[in-house]
Amino acid sequence: MPQPIIYWIRRDLRLHDNPALHYAVQSGRAVIPLFIMDIQEKKLGAAPKWRLGLGLEYLSGELEKVGSKIIFRSGKPEAVIDELICQTGAESVCWNRLYDPVSRQRDEGIKKCLAARSLEATSFAGALLFEPWTVSTGAGGYYRVYTPFWNAVKDREVQCEHPSPQRIKAPTEWPVSEKIADWKMGQAMGRGARIVRPFVRLGQVAAVDRLSTFLDEDAAQYPDRRNIPSVLGTSGLSENLALGEISPKQCWHGGQRALYEGVQGAEIFLKEVVWREFAYHLMFHTPHILNSNWKPDWDKFPWKTDEDDPAVLAWKQGRTGVLFVDAAMREMYVSGRMHNRGRMIVASYLTKHLLCHWRIGQKWFEQCLIDWDPASNAMGWQWSAGSGPDATPYFRVFNAETQLEKFDPKGRYIKQWIAELDQTPSDTAKSFFDAIPAGWNLNSKMGYPTAIMSMKQGRERALNAYETRGF
């Protein structure tokens, strides 16, 4: 009997269209699915960490249906893998690739270590349609602008999906596993976990189900409804894509099918999937996008960096007195997500009206979003702030009041998330006060705050600062 193979699980919590798992199963060996709690996972934001824990528990259940399970271990990945190899006699390790600089460096090191001992280490493209080094401009560089990137990939052939394994061969004896519950991955969520839980779409089955419903029912109205924050007009799949509960390939093929059938919103949906690819393209080629101004000139811009600034606190707490901003911030706290339009508005407000550094917003999103993704989050914030590639022009300052009239004329979104102004507040709006930390000392009886910064004055101040930005 051949020696077992270790399948290292990272952000690919699915059985369907999982190239590394497929490879492991096809090898004919016994497969040992392994998840490692290493320093990177320990440092995840509160909501993403909690959500990852839920995803892992679900995946473990899925694996059990086909005769397998997850071995949970904590420690440095090299050491953990080494130990598991010793304990099981495995001669091979496989995984789906990640593209952030820290993971890349780590994985490269592990690959070298294993190769030096004549052990097989194989990695696969499971998280992206178009890996960053396979897309380049005519001059051979990477893309800095979305539209040419889109044009470069839109007609590419995308490989078929890998089928789900019907059965996964188990080792004759399972190695010991830690208990994921002991890791307390939801600890930092505090009492928010109970509130957010009903909003989670957990696991590959629900994700595929949502993709089908979206393509069959919602995609036709996607061009208009995706901009309305009070309705589910988007696919809402970011949460599942972030953890690999659905693959971009599944989205791509589904979208292509809809396009072929003449569904109105199909192309926009495909473009959105490619925006995710573009974010990874940028992160791969310019990793500094994650933590400093992509355009270094912006280092001179006088954003406020004090995270304890009362304005920053008001922004985080959804108490700026600007309805659209506050509704969106509360939506994030209660549901673990935020509508795309909300993200643009709160980001414009923080960086332009309040003149606060985009890093403050980026870090807060990293704590709060269950669909948090390093590449998309960084790109989005830098786009809003103006410091990023292909960014919005400096004079484009969102007016949260105008936006409300345009995209929420009946006040439905506000009713969903703001309790104070309402005789009979909605349950979601009330639940905000149950989700937030008790230390914030807020309750729905406090009255809605007056605006900490007027739309007009904030706009003028921002335009001034951005015009004389000193470079």
Place this chain on the structure above:
DNA sequence: CCTGGAGTTGTCCTA
């Protein structure tokens, strides 16, 4: 190397 068209998501003023 040069050239020219284009660049996710807005706002405000004017005619």
Place this chain on the structure above:
DNA sequence: TTAGGACAACTCCAG
């Protein structure tokens, strides 16, 4: 009421 242009300048990218 509505439609169109200004708001900057620059970089990107294909040809």
